[in-house]
Amino acid sequence: MPETPEQLYERVLDGLRMPPVGEWDTFPFGGEMRPRPLRAPADTDPPREGRGGVDCRSCTATDEKYLWTNERWRLFAPSQPSGLPVVLLLEPREHYAEPGDLSDDLAAELGVMLVRVERAIRSVGEIGRVHVCRWGDGTEHLHWWFMARPARIPQLIGSFAAIWDDVLPPTPHVVWRANLDHVCAELSR
Numbered sequence: 001m002p003e004t005p006e007q008l009y010e011r012v013l014d015g016l017r018m019p020p021v022g023e024w025d026t027f028p029f030g031g032e033m034r035p036r037p038l039r040a041p042a043d044t045d046p047p048r049e050g051r052g053g054v055d056c057r058s059c060t061a062t063d064e065k066y067l068w069t070n071e072r073w074r075l076f077a078p079s080q081p082s083g084l085p086v087v088l089l090l091e092p093r094e095h096y097a098e099p100g101d102l103s104d105d106l107a108a109e110l111g112v113m114l115v116r117v118e119r120a121i122r123s124v125g126e127i128g129r130v131h132v133c134r135w136g137d138g139t140e141h142l143h144w145w146f147m148a149r150p151a152r153i154p155q156l157i158g159s160f161a162a163i164w165d166d167v168l169p170p171t172p173h174v175v176w177r178a179n180l181d182h183v184c185a186e187l188s189r
């Protein structure tokens with residue numbers, strides 16, 4: 001039987017731990033820190049944007065809003081550069097909420113798409129690694145994050161790259177645009 005949120009919360013009241021972030025070279029922040037108090041469980045999870053495909057921004061967006069598209073997949077680029085050299089989102093054209101909702105055929109195609117996009121981003125050059133991530137708590141329309149970290153800056157390795165993306169100054173616009181153009185060209189070959 002799974003632990004309920006209430007049971008978890010009861011355990012939390014005994015105290016949260018502070019991990020030794022001061023020793024972590026990859027942690028983006030310094031100074032005195034302590035865990036944020038955990039609030040009591042809510043009645044439900046917060047609703048996600050575009051629930052059930054209603055008023056879903058991905059479903060209603062035209063292909064022009066995307067960096068690259070094909071029959072069943074679309075690749076989205078944010079409108080402005082961020083700290084990492086390439087950040088992109090892959091979405092199925094149709095509305096699915098969870099990975100497990102995909103048919104076997106679409107799931108197989110997804111595997112190929114994840115690999116193709118990763119390869120295209122890595123070929124931009126000076127990319128240390130492309131993190132392929134699935135978070136889905138904001139918008140419901142299924143999407144995979146591709147977050148490329150720069151090569152040879154050891155502090156940017158690992159999952160904190162997603163935080164460094166907001167900490168580093170934005171990639172120069174002309175460089176960012178060229179990176180996206182390269183990815184698009186690679187996928188269209």
Ligand SMILES: [Zn+2]
Nearest residue numbers: 056059095141
């Ligand atoms: Zn949708």
